[in-house]
Amino acid sequence: MRNLADEIERFILRKLAGETNDITILQRNELADELSCAPSQISYVLSTRFTAERGFIVQSRRGSGGFVRIVRVPVQKIVYNKPDNIMDYCSPEDFENIIIKLNSERMITAREAGLIKYFLDVIDDYVNPVEKMRIFRSLLITLENNS
Amino acid sequence: MRNLADEIERFILRKLAGETNDITILQRNELADELSCAPSQISYVLSTRFTAERGFIVQSRRGSGGFVRIVRVPVQKIVYNKPDNIMDYCSPEDFENIIIKLNSERMITAREAGLIKYFLDVIDDYVNPVEKMRIFRSLLITLENNS
DNA sequence: ATAATAAAAGTCAACAATAGTCAAAGCGGA
DNA sequence: TCCGCTTTGACTATTGTTGACTTTTATTAT
Structure with missing residues (x-):
């Protein structure tokens, strides 16, 4: 069976690979919708896969116009x-x-x-x-x- | 969707950058009209983005001939x-x-x-x-x- | 001079649009 | 089966947007 978490991780890594500065910005709800999963699942992947330990920094803003920024460091x-x-x-x-x-x-x-x-x-x-x-x-x- | 607050912030910062002495003056209603938003939205941005913490002082006057003065401190x-x-x-x-x-x-x-x-x-x-x-x-x- | 009016900016509460948290349930491999 | 990773959804927190109402200041009419 497909593993959502891995799929989300790959999606973000691909997106990151397409950027020139190792920085990518996404919207949690939008991505969740695209991958047909619960928004909180995106948070789960970010907190388990995109950690400082693995060389990532994740910043975000809530509210209208909110976003998630992922930086490879x-x-x-x-x-x-x-x-x-x-x-x-x-x-x-x-x-x-x-x-x-x-x-x-x-x-x-x-x-x-x-x-x-x-x-x-x-x-x-x-x-x-x-x-x-x-x-x-x-x-x-x-x-x-x-x- | 477009994020008005960020747009307003950028507008004011650009205006400020164009000044020689870190002081700029604007009119709330005029700016609101230009950016097609509620005037109170300008106030919101001023109070959340142009704070003392970020090194700004905002002064204003109401009534006829009113204005908002923004100073980078x-x-x-x-x-x-x-x-x-x-x-x-x-x-x-x-x-x-x-x-x-x-x-x-x-x-x-x-x-x-x-x-x-x-x-x-x-x-x-x-x-x-x-x-x-x-x-x-x-x-x-x-x-x-x-x- | 005073009162009325107009022309600003301020306040605040309601609502909208995000993202975060966490407990509970699901699922798959040892 | 059991344990650990995954998945969800209900609830929370944060940020943005608007409009009705208030306050302040200047101008005009009497």
């Missing part, structure tokens, strides 16, 4: 979950790219991105690259802790 | 308006209080507050108080520039 895994795998240091360009990526995937706001860039720029005068990397990681954790 | 104003801004430096407690104040006035988010505190803490090891104050001011301007 490869960077998140690197930065948050695999501290052992990450490089010991980054070039300024690497930092710039990570920050841009984090912002484009809505893990940080433009204001936070600006703050972090300014921050990294300032400490450049005082710390070595390895130390800077350590500080950067702490900084992201600080952000998480205040969410 | 520079964050650093709060700091600059305080007596201590005359000083060249702050104690860590002063910084802490300013940050708490900024957050309680909803000029910065909890995440931003956390970032800034961490930031100030890190550079403490490297810069003197006067330099730290200078960096703090630049930091607020950076925040402002990314709003």
Whole structure:
């Protein structure tokens, strides 16, 4: 028998694959209607399949004009979950790219991105690259802790 | 379906972006007419989107010749308006209080507050108080520039 | 000068349109 | 059978939209 959850997962993954920035937006009721299932089933799939653990971020808004935004986040895994795998240091360009990526995937706001860039720029005068990397990681954790 | 609130928000933000001094003035009924919606919908958007938390001040006048003025508030104003801004430096407690104040006035988010505190803490090891104050001011301007 | 009128913006409650939660039932494989 | 994943639906929470009514301000008529 067909497995709805898997079908929904595949549908969303295909939709995501068709996007250029690993971001896709859908409407829960609409998708439920299209796949002939209960709307809450979409929520179920999102909460079991599209988890941070698997490298996704799901954001949504209720009410009129509501939506669900799904973001695939490869960077998140690197930065948050695999501290052992990450490089010991980054070039300024690497930092710039990570920050841009984090912002484009809505893990940080433009204001936070600006703050972090300014921050990294300032400490450049005082710390070595390895130390800077350590500080950067702490900084992201600080952000998480205040969410 | 079309989402009026978002549309109105975008309209006002665009109008604001076209101004040179972060101030724009509009008429509620006129805008409602232009966007084909109820005038009260404009009020709704102003009260939910153009809040102090998001860095806006909305003033208005009723009656004949009435208007709505929307101002994007520079964050650093709060700091600059305080007596201590005359000083060249702050104690860590002063910084802490300013940050708490900024957050309680909803000029910065909890995440931003956390970032800034961490930031100030890190550079403490490297810069003197006067330099730290200078960096703090630049930091607020950076925040402002990314709003 | 005062009263009436017109021309704004504000308030609020009702209703509509979403998405989230959770308990209970269903189903399939070990 | 039993356990764990799936599926549903009733209920909740959030956000948007409208219109009737109120308040404020300016203008006009007397």
